[in-house]
Amino acid sequence: MKIAFYNTKQYDQEYFDKANQKSGHEIHYLSCHLNKETASLVQDAKVVCAFINDTLDADVLTTLKDKGVELIALRSAGFNHVDLPSAKRLNLPVVRVPAYSPYSIAEHAVGLLLCLNRGIHRAFNRTREGDFSISNLMGFDLHNKTIGVIGTGKIGQAFVKIMNGFGCEILAYDPFPSDDCTKLGARYVSLEEIYTQANVVSLHCPLTPETHHLINEAALEKMQDGVSIINTSRGKLVDSKAMIHALKKGKVGLIGLDVYEEEETLFFEDLSARGIQDDVLARLTSFPNVIITSHQGFFTHEAMLNIAETTIANINQFELDGSIQNNVT
Ligand code: NAI
Secondary structure (H helix, E strand, O other): OEEEEOOOOHHHHHHHHHHOOOOOOEEEEOOOOOOOOOHHHHOOOOEEEEOOOOOEOHHHHHHHHHOOOOEEEEOOOOOOOEOHHHHHHOOOOEEOOOOOOHHHHHHHHHHHHHHHHHOHHHHHHHHHOOOOOOOOOOOOOOOOOEEEEEOOOHHHHHHHHHHHHOOOEEEEEOOOOOHHHHHOOEEEOOHHHHHHHOOEEEEOOOOOOOOOOOEOHHHHHHOOOOEEEEEOOOHHHEOHHHHHHHHHHOOEEEEEEOOOOOHHHOOOOOOOOOOOOOHHHHHHHOOOOEEEOOOOOOOOHHHHHHHHHHHHHHHHHHHHHOOOOOEOO
């Protein structure tokens, strides 16, 4: 099938070309994001492959449908960027990669926490400058600390397993508790209890109307002084301005973010020559106890392999008999 592949980076092409070797789909790699201006570049492709920072709103979906597109193949697990009611109305199926490597994101969350806690990012800079002092780099043992995990699906559980290995007490919140997670050592409690008791809060739930700005001023106020917050899920789970306020007051000790509220136009691009235009992001990056990575939690060899292979398998299935696997509903 002919596939219009938007938002291509060199690494995407490398992994998708390999995964497509047997299937032989005709992939047209486009470097631009998918949006209202670029939707018409789809030409006569039957499938559009899109990423998390592409726009798939009603206008774009209508243009794609009018151009003869029959399938939207997301190369991501998250789908909050797709107007699903419009896709349904247009009879345009949307498929995704539901699980590619929960370990990649869980391990990144742990990496952020360890780096922040022990000041590794600061030590890296110091020693390169010949500064071998350790003042202000004191961390805390994770052993015996209380970790609050919000969202205990695939990634949340992988995170619980790792933190259990550190000897932490793990409190979990999820509207759909899992026995498997309890067996991994977590204890389900209310959100309130997580806020009041956890030394570290790590977010692993999806972005929905209920979870939008879940971590806001009121939630932060309830938390332990010096709490560490890790968000590898979606930027809008956190109110960034409330976070800055809490950092300035010293209420929050450490913040590790792999996602940011307004990341769509920033992340995955090299904007170093023009400086950060987003004042909230610029303020966040100015704190020594904040680390921001640009949505790279998924970016491991194993995850990329799975993403490419599952996306091609989703397209193969559709080509074979028109059936939809890994449908987003
Ligand atoms: P999953 O679907 O396996 O688990 C999500 C869990 O969140 C489910 O157990 C669900 O019941 C729970 N949940 C739903 N509403 C909730 C609420 N209001 N409060 C607390 N929990 C709630 O998803 P998975 O694979 O574990 O992914 C989790 C999130 O990680 C995704 O939604 C996505 O936003 C993010 N993600 C980030 C990546 C990165 O590169 N940084 C890559 C992939 C996913």
